[in-house]
Amino acid sequence: MAIPLCLPRLVLAGALLTSTSGCLLQQDQEFPLELGEGEGAAKTIGVEGGVISVPPDFSLNFPAGALSASSPVTVAQRINAPFPSEAGAVLPGTAYDISPAGLTLATPARVEIRVPPSLLELGDDIRLGIALLNPDGSVVTATGTYDATSGFLSASLEQLGPVAAVVELDAIDVEAGLPPTLGGGNFAGAPTPSGGGAGAAAGNLRYQSSCSPDARRCFSSGLMSVWIDKVLSDRIGESLVIVAPTVSADLDFLTFDGAGQPTSAVGQIRVEGTLKARVGQTVVSYSVDEHSITGSGGDPSVTSVSVTGNHMVFTELTGDTSNDLEFGLTRIATGELLTLSIERKVDLENDDGSETTGTVFIHVRLRR
């Protein structure tokens, strides 16, 4: 094998050497889709839509009808002005100015930013989002999808302005497995604002909590915890977070029985966010919006409550969750925490056409 190839290889090496020294070897043809270093893009986008790009790292695709009239659009990498850090950890080299800033689109455009996996630390991929800086200085972060093979982060954009790829800081880790059992408790042991004693039925007990990316953050406040059972973790993996979580809960217990447990309540609990999971080589999103309202629907109305052990059963509770909620009361230095366990059933299709049900457990903590 070596001997018959020896001669042609030797000659080839000599020929290559001669060609190289004489600059006869062909070089790669220049790739026509590269822009100059730091160069931006300017283009007029019509009502029929179009793409503006700063290759190799950015593109913005306007669908037909996104703009009501032709408009000049420019894109340039944001180099001099920093992107607000409250949007999350801004990934270096991923900020772009899109103008005209503040222009609202009739149909969302699709923005794509290349985020090389080398920029990411373990677990960052499921927290990626594209932040938009509004003219008023506020920041909105759009969750999207991330192709880990190509390094494309894409999201919908409803308005033009500066954008950047960020690792969202306000994200709740989703744990695999069952949540800890809540211990229930007796409301009678809690001090009542109206001054009633233990076991007294006088006065209401109102528990509230709220957190959101724009104000008090859910991640740092500890008002929300999430688990998925084995059925779900087997299907979609164990790398999950809920980004941009929002909790808005207000539950007012109005009357109590002789043991001090509530017998009626009014209020609502709302949990929103985007569940992000890595499925195969792609990070995908699933919108979470659990809204439980006492009463038969619409505005909250008074409903009966009965407490048995660590379960609180609402006679009428509108929403996707069960009206039987596990609960736990915890005394803290400045008051009391009421933890409610919200369970959401998720039906999964199997290969044989049957369905398997998984469960998402969300613990929401309300404070009094």
Place this chain on the structure above:
Amino acid sequence: MRARGTFRALAICVALAVGTSEARAQFSPGVRSAGMAGAGLLFATGLDAVEWNPANLAWSRGWDLSLYEFGAAGLLTGTTIEDLIEIATAGGDGDASVVSRLPADGFTLSTTLEGFVTANAASLADVPEAGSPLPSVGIAVGPVALRIRSRLMADASMSREIADLTVSGYNPERIQEYAVRNTSVRTVSFTEITLAYGLTIGERFALGLAARSVRGHSLFQIKFFEPEVDLEEETLAVTAATVESPGGTGYGFDVGMALDLGAGVRVSMVGSNLFQRMTWDENLIAHQAVFSDDDFDDADIIELIDRFEDAPVEAEGVSLAVFEAARDLFRQSYFPMTIRAGLGWAHGGTSLELVGVAVAPRGRHHNAWDERVSAGLEQRLAFLTLRGGYSLSTDGLTSVAAGLGLGLGPVRFEVGAGRFSGTLNGVDYDGAQATITLAVRGGGS
């Protein structure tokens, strides 16, 4: 369950690319060398000498007119022909052991196919044609020859996960496992017009020159991107982007030498593309499509192809998907310098050749099996010619080939075919090649 159709369609798209390239190419130029496993340098005559050694034209007599030539070759890396057929025909209900035999990176298929016949076949099948190649014909008269050859070369890769989907069908319980990864296709289509001349210097030495004009018809790449999964609906959407350079021009020069040592022994050496240039059209055309479940359930393959709408590409208006598909389009998109050297012996109707081929590391337009050592034997028996050969390439690939020539007066019908096989670092090779020609010769050999 709806996602089943998406993956089936994706598999169809790749299988289409794989399938259309299955019947491609020439193992090496000429039916004689095809039947001798890539040997054929030393005693190639007439039109065969144009690409094997133009110096041999100096000793050619009479004339040689090629009427028809069709060659096809395909090399599978990572699977076998039998398993590929199972993957392509499984329809979601195949033998899962086929997938277990695939390496982690999936498999690739490298093919070369005669361009003119392929383009016409594509036209009949109503699938996109790769330009308008000229038919592969040629004429040699004494020491001068003119040859036109069109080729379509392709490389297709399919990830193991996509192969798994094709064989076993979409299973929502395995949604974590599915990945497109390196699934892609690249094709290049071109026509070469080569004018060659051979002259003797003294009685035993011959020198040959060949000048080649290359007309590129299409340089094309398609890339698939990871599926977007809708967890709520359990559906999938797959983006595919293609980019094409619709033409190109180039040229190349070959120099060949042959020295008769007496007693039928000859040594030869040829440098192909010692100097060459290939420039592709930079006015790229992009095609991008997103396939969702609804698009693919019971979809016609032609409908899927029609979803790729042509659009011109410019730097300030290219999606990242199209950019990614185009990224390597021009990388080494030219022909490598190749050196062939050999020793041969001929006596009466018998000839024996030992040939080594070295390929320069720069230039992608060549076959994966080009760098090799080949040994071939040819025996002429009246109107019949028998050939056989064996080759071993540097990456563990071996080939066994055989050929048959039938001469009816001046008309010659010849066929050469062989089988590739081998294993290197645990990766299997498998493939086949075949070439048939119909030619008219007269006035000597």
